Every structure is written in structure tokens, then in C-alpha cells.
Amino acid sequence: MSYRVLTAAERESLADPREEFASEVLEGLSQTPKRLSSRWFYDDEGSRLFQRIMGLPEYYVTGCEHQVLSSHGAEILAATGGKPLALVDMGAGDGAKTMLLLDALEAQQRDVRYVPIDISEGALAGLSARLAGRGLRLEGVVSEYFSGLKWLGQQDRQAGTDEARLVLFLGSNIGNFDRPRARAFLLRLWSVLRHGDHVLIGFDLKKDIELLLAAYNDKQGVTAAFNLNLLHRINAELGGHFDVSRFRHFSTYNVFSGAMESYLVSQAEQDVHVDALHARFHFKAWEPIHTEYSYKYLPADIERLAEEAGFSIAGHFPDAKGYFVDSLWRVEKERSPA
Ligand code: AVJ
Numbered sequence: 001m002s003y004r005v006l007t008a009a010e011r012e013s014l015a016d017p018r019e020e021f022a023s024e025v026l027e028g029l030s031q032t033p034k035r036l037s038s039r040w041f042y043d044d045e046g047s048r049l050f051q052r053i054m055g056l057p058e059y060y061v062t063g064c065e066h067q068v069l070s071s072h073g074a075e076i077l078a079a080t081g082g083k084p085l086a087l088v089d090m091g092a093g094d095g096a097k098t099m100l101l102l103d104a105l106e107a108q109q110r111d112v113r114y115v116p117i118d119i120s121e122g123a124l125a126g127l128s129a130r131l132a133g134r135g136l137r138l139e140g141v142v143s144e145y146f147s148g149l150k151w152l153g154q155q156d157r158q159a160g161t162d163e164a165r166l167v168l169f170l171g172s173n174i175g176n177f178d179r180p181r182a183r184a185f186l187l188r189l190w191s192v193l194r195h196g197d198h199v200l201i202g203f204d205l206k207k208d209i210e211l212l213l214a215a216y217n218d219k220q221g222v223t224a225a226f227n228l229n230l231l232h233r234i235n236a237e238l239g240g241h242f243d244v245s246r247f248r249h250f251s252t253y254n255v256f257s258g259a260m261e262s263y264l265v266s267q268a269e270q271d272v273h274v275d276a277l278h279a280r281f282h283f284k285a286w287e288p289i290h291t292e293y294s295y296k297y298l299p300a301d302i303e304r305l306a307e308e309a310g311f312s313i314a315g316h317f318p319d320a321k322g323y324f325v326d327s328l329w330r331v332e333k334e335r336s337p338a
Pocket of ligand 1: 053171216292
């Protein structure tokens with residue numbers, strides 16, 4: 001018998017994102033109930049649609065966080081100490097919110113290195129173009145979040161730097177995880193950070209259900225287009241034959257789990273072939289595909305999550321209406337996570 005161990009480079013070259021999309025679509029549409037993960041929303045068109053969502057009058061999330069960072073940005077940064085800072089951005093998007101923190105940093109004259117991490121090289125190129133001319137040390141990393149963070153850790157150990165780190169996970173992106181997944185994600189974050197580092201996490205709070213329903217069912221139908229774009233993406237990338245007009249967006253609040261849940265509902269009985277998967281999927285009339293969770297939090301939920309993942313809370317920064325909070329957590333290494 002002989003065997004061969006693949007090198008890291010060989011393994012890397014085999015991890016094809018399109019194949020991952022294909023296998024997740026095959027798996028998700030073969031199950032009952034059918035599901036597709038919200039992580040596939042963000043192709044070029046999906047990212048454009050999400051930019052439009054952030055500008056919608058009903059989608060309060062972005063405006064609230066904008067207000068928090070412009071009024072408390074300086075306070076948040078000051079709470080992370082006085083050492084040179086590595087500002088690590090997971091999911092920077094167009095960088096508009098980061099810009100608010102960078103403005104505050106400039107005023108504090110603190111030495112800063114801005115490290116956005118994104119799997120899309122295009123996204124990082126756009127970001128660095130927008131931030132050019134700010135006289136900022138920008139060192140973007142094209143990778144998955146945790147590979148990027150590990151790389152940063154290695155780099156620090158080799159160079160012996162003693163920067164404080166502030167990791168940003170803004171915009172309620174954590175809401176896409178259910179509680180166990182959120183906990184696992186935060187524990188992983190804790191494990192790659194050092195004692196005394198900080199994370200700033202955006203949580204959307206529980207609130208009047210009418211406001212939630214309006215935010216995920218906007219009048220202009222942008223959120224519907226964003227959700228339906230998943231089917232266009234399957235058509236474009238996997239040779240799918242979805243007639244998108246025969247599906248509708250449906251988003252509702254689950255009072256038991258505390259999450260907005262989004263679905264694509266087949267409005268008729270139909271079969272859909274996806275060429276690249278060599279598979280045909282049957283839809284009963286009014287059968288749903290689950291596509292997204294957006295979990296909403298109580299302040300007490302946030303505190304418990306921090307505790308369970310090994311962080312202490314350095315500050316809660318809510319918007320004026322109390323719809324949203326950016327929560328600043330400090331990594332505690334001397335006590336083990338609960
Ligand atoms: C980007 C995950 C924060 O859940 O509110 C917006 C995505 N979906 N409208 C959210 C989204 C529908 C958004 N996050």
C-alpha cells in the first residue's frame with residue numbers, strides 16, 4: 001500500500017467555492033424542509049442589493065449603528081487602552097461604518113493599523129481604494145475570518161509586536177447564527193485572541209414586532225429581490241432552471257426563537273432541474289425553502305453569551321431609540337470560558 005499526503009497548496013487548490021455552493025444547494029434542496037444558507041446571498045448582485053437594503057427607510061439597523069459609532073466611537077476606542085491598535089474588521093463591506101471609527105482614531109492620534117479580512121479580493125480592493133489618501137496603514141487579508149486572525153497572531157509573535165487588538169463584527173451579522181453557532185463562533189474568536197484584546201459586536205435587539213416585520217418586508221421589495229437573487233444565482237452559476245416569478249419572498253418573526261425567518265415559497269407545484277447537479281427538485285404547491293435567520297437579542301442574552309464565551313463586558317453602546325447595541329467585550333484569559 002502507498003499513500004500520499006496532500007500539501008497545503010494542493011488542498012487549497014481543491015477547496016473550490018463553486019463546488020461548495022453546488023454541494024450545499026444539492027444538500028439543502030434535497031432535505032425536508034428545504035433550506036439554503038444565507039451565506040450564499042452575497043454574490044455581486046446580492047451585495048449590491050444589500051447595499052440598497054442598508055439605505056431603506058424600514059431597515060433601521062444601519063442607521064442605528066451609524067448613530068452609535070458616530071456618537072460613541074471615541075469612547076469605544078478609548079476603552080481599549082492606549083497601546084498601538086490593530087483594528088481588525090470582519091465583514092467591512094463598503095467600509096462606511098469603519099470610517100466613523102477611523103475618524104475617531106485620528107482625533108486621538110493613536111497609532112493604528114487597519115486590517116480588514118474578507119474572502120473577496122474585489123471587496124478588499126474596493127475598500128482600499130475608498131480608504132486611500134487617509135494616510136492609514138491598511139493591511140487587508142484575503143481569507144476566511146479565522147485564517148486571517150491566525151495569520152495576524154503568527155505575524156505578531158514573529159515580529160514581537162505588542163499591539164492591542166479590536167475585532168469588529170458589526171451590523172448584526174451575528175444574527176445569522178443560532179445561539180449554539182453564535183457561541184461556537186465567539187469561542188473560536190476568544191481562542192485566537194490574547195488576554196485584554198477586545199471585540200465590538202453589533203446586536204439587533206428585540207423590539208416591536210411590527211418594526212421587525214416592516215424591516216424585512218420593505219415596500220419597495222428590495223429585500224424580496226435580495227432573497228430571490230439566490231435562485232438567480234443558482235440559475236447563473238449552476239445551470240438552474242428556476243422560474244423565479246413562481247416563488248415569493250416571505251419573512252416572519254418567530255416569537256419562540258426570537259428570530260426573523262426568511263423563506264422562498266413555491267407558489268405552485270413544480271419541478272426544477274439544476275444542470276450542474278444533475279438533479280431535479282420537486283416543489284409542492286406553497287412549499288418553502290428556508291433561507292435566513294436574523295436572531296434578535298435581549299441585553300441579558302448578550303451578557304450570557306459574553307460570559308459563556310470567556311469575555312467580560314467593557315461597555316454597551318445602544319442607539320437613542322434602544323433598537324440596536326454595539327457591545328464591547330474584553331478577552332479574559334485567566335478564567336476559562338464557561
Ligand atoms: C447582514 C445579516 C445583518 O439579518 O438583518 C437584511 C441581512 N437580510 N435584510 C440581517 C438582511 C434581510 C442582515 N445581516
